[in-house]
Amino acid sequence: MYKLWKARITWLFVAMILLLYGYMRLRVLLIALVILFPSAAAVTAQFDASQFGQTPQISITLNPNNPSPGELVTASLDDYSGGVYGSEITWFYDGQVISGATNQRQIQFVAGDAGTDTAVEATLSLPTGGTQTLQEIISPVYMDIIIEPQTRVPDWYAGRALPSLGSQINATVLLNDGSFIDPQSVVYTWRVNNKVIEGGPIRAGNRVAFPTPRGGAVTVSVTATTPAGETIASRVINVGIVLPELSFYEKHTLYGMKSSPITANTPLIGSILTLQAEPFFLDTRVYNNPDLAEWEINRVRTDNGSSNPYEITLRSSGGNNSTNVNFHVRSLQQISQGSEESITINF
Amino acid sequence: MKRTLLIIGGVGIICILAGVWAYFLFFGTPNPDGGVFANFNLGNTDDPSVIIPVEPVPTEPVVDVTSPERLRQLTTQPVAGFAEVQLSTTSAPLARYIEAGTGHIYSIDLETGVEQRISATTIPLTNAGAMTPNGQYALLQSGSGIGSEHVIGIISTTSDELRNFAIPGTITSFAATNDNTFVYTAPAGNGLVARAYDPSTNTVAELFRIPFRDATIAWGHTEAGPHYVYPHTTSRLEGYVYSYTNGVATREPASGYGLSAVGSGAGYIYSEVQDGEYNTYATNKRTNETNAAPLTIIPEKCVFTQSDTTVAVCGISLAEYPYQMPDPWYKGEARMNDSLWEYSIGSQSTSLLVSPENATGRQLDIVQPQFGINDANLYFQNKVDQTLWIYEYNPITNLN
Secondary structure (H helix, E strand, O other): OHHHHHHHHHHHHHHHHHHHOOOOOHHHHHHHHHHHOHHHHHHHHOOOHHHHOOOOOEEEEEEOOOOOOOOEEEEEEEEOOOOOOOOEEEEEEOOEEOOOOOOOOEEEEEOOOOOOOEEEEEEEEOOOOOEEEEEEEEOOOEEEEEEEEOEOOOOOOOEOOOOEOOOEEEEEEEEEOOOEOOHHHOEEEEEEOOEEOOOOOEEOOOEEEEEOOOOOEEEEEEEEEOOOOOEEEEEEEEEEOEOOEEEEEEEEOOOEEEEEEOOOOOOOOOOEEEEEEEEEOOEHHHHHOOOEEEEEEOOEEEOOOOOOOOEEEEEOOOOOOEEEEEEEEEOOOOOOOEEEEEEEEEO | OHHHHHHHHHHHHHHHHHHHHHHHHHOOOOOOOOOOOOOOOOOOOOOOOOOOOOOOOOOOOOOOOOOOOOEEEOOOOOEEEEEEEOOOOOOOOEEEEEEOOOOOEEEEEOOOOOEEEEEOOOOOOEEEEEEOOOOOEEEEEEOOHHHOEEEEEEEOOOOOOEEEEEEOOOOOEEEEOOOOOEEEEEEEOOEEEEEEEEOOOOEEEEEEEEOOOOEEEEOOOOOOOOEEEEEOEOOOOEEEEEEEEOOEEEEEEEEEEEEEEEEOOOEEEEEEEEOOEEEEEEEEOOOOEEEEOOOOOOHHHEEEOOOOOOEEEEEEOOOOOOOOOOHHHHHOOOOOOOEEEEEEOOOOEEEEEEOHHHHHOOOOOEEEEEEOHHHOEEEEEEOOOOOEEEEEOOHHHHHO
């Protein structure tokens, strides 16, 4: 032991002398350190290729990684070792040889039904003899992102509301692997325009609400993982943003609103007409409490004489006449939350 | 003196003029060949350039429910709901409808054409309704939105009074089933709960839950289903189809923009926007095959027959459908000129049943198609005026 330490000190001394005189290069210093401290060599020997993010030398990669049922999937052989060179490649899907795929490095297939596990295998018959089998399991899961914008559409309208700037969007993710997956067992990470919302991943957070940002569309992405971090499914969707649209409908005392909007060509019967302005896709908060809701008749601001700001009753003064009716609804805090439209009524 | 003469002369002239005016007023007939006096060139009835006001022709045709035509208009008034009912196993089917606005219920004898008001109880602003096939109960929606109210009506056989009571809470969708029950959805948490209400026992049973609110339900014929559920349709947002059978949810392999669907136990028809085109597909669950439909269909205009669940009857317009469909149709901006077609999702074949425009001269935008007992009659409404129509789909069955 004494001799060993003596040798180390000697080498250290020599190394310092060389360093001081400027003859020492970095490589030599490292060699010296390795010799002096053998434990350091052991540390370097522990570096493993996988610690640098390298996967096994040959593998199958799937695109998309977590396919939906019935989705077209591309499986590729990734070979970082050159081991595939000269090998005969045979592909199997669900245990059956895929005809016409022999020696292909890439194949395509349709993912199976939800709740099924299907193996995709590639068998390499090596030129040196022997075989190597690679496998990936496909477990397709439906990931449905349901967007429910909180904007105004009339009750009789069978379509869905659309988001307008500043309005709230409710979004719900439904995972289905043959039956609905309990959200309690899933961790969800939501991103809106590539920004994580809700402060990060949230368990059982399959439903979120967020304001509609500026722009023509908003990108919503969701990643669902198990509590252990394994990805179950991931999706990105684009949601178009619209401006509120105003239409006028005739409202009958008994029957309610007619199903078609009034246009300049709409024949009107009778001398009294109740008009309902319908601001499609206006933020429901603005609709319920508008800062501005004004009617104009022949360019003169008019009190609509009703507790419903979206309704006005017109009376013909007799004979054939046409009347210009204008309605304007708007939030004064969020200027884009509003709409103005005119219509000519021919009695 | 001179002034007096002038006044007398003036008065005399005025009297002469007044006399001439009076003569022409009471006795004078303008001579066609004579002077231009009183001839203002207004023309006469022989003048072809004169626009003679034409008496307006009634736009609503007279309803004749006993006409031999297979396609007939049953009402001229808007209808809120309808059903074909059979009061006993031996009695002839009757067409019944709920009048929009009043909630009055009428019964039409399909053999004699006699119409009778069986409920004179007014439920104002009635705009939707359903009736059980045994003809005993009705469910009516009064008003819309938050202020809407839903009422169960018990139809009396002895008077025209409707015993009724309101269902508490909000109902978003409802229908009557062949089991003589009502199925409906109500908000529950962040989603909806579907329930079945049996008016004969006054009991409610939960059927299934839908994990979102903006859901359209294409109700099945029975409580068990299948009921097809999808988010409200728009061409700008993606939709997905779920079916519920005996309370069990299945995610159907159909998704896309502008998606809506209608189905039976054998399969379903759905339409969606793909690559800028509104297209229709049919999935046959028995063969697990999905095919493009021969014609473009708005699924809400279809109903499957109960005798053959692979066959649907649809209102179809042979027109170009814009890629924004079906939004403009929902808004009332686009109107259809439908014909009735039979579509088999088994054989992927279609056949024309009747063109209302050719048969009646009227263009119909068909909605709410619904079969009567044994699929003998098909009932539907015209979306434009909400009137009720009947088409004898299977007259042979009707005779039996």
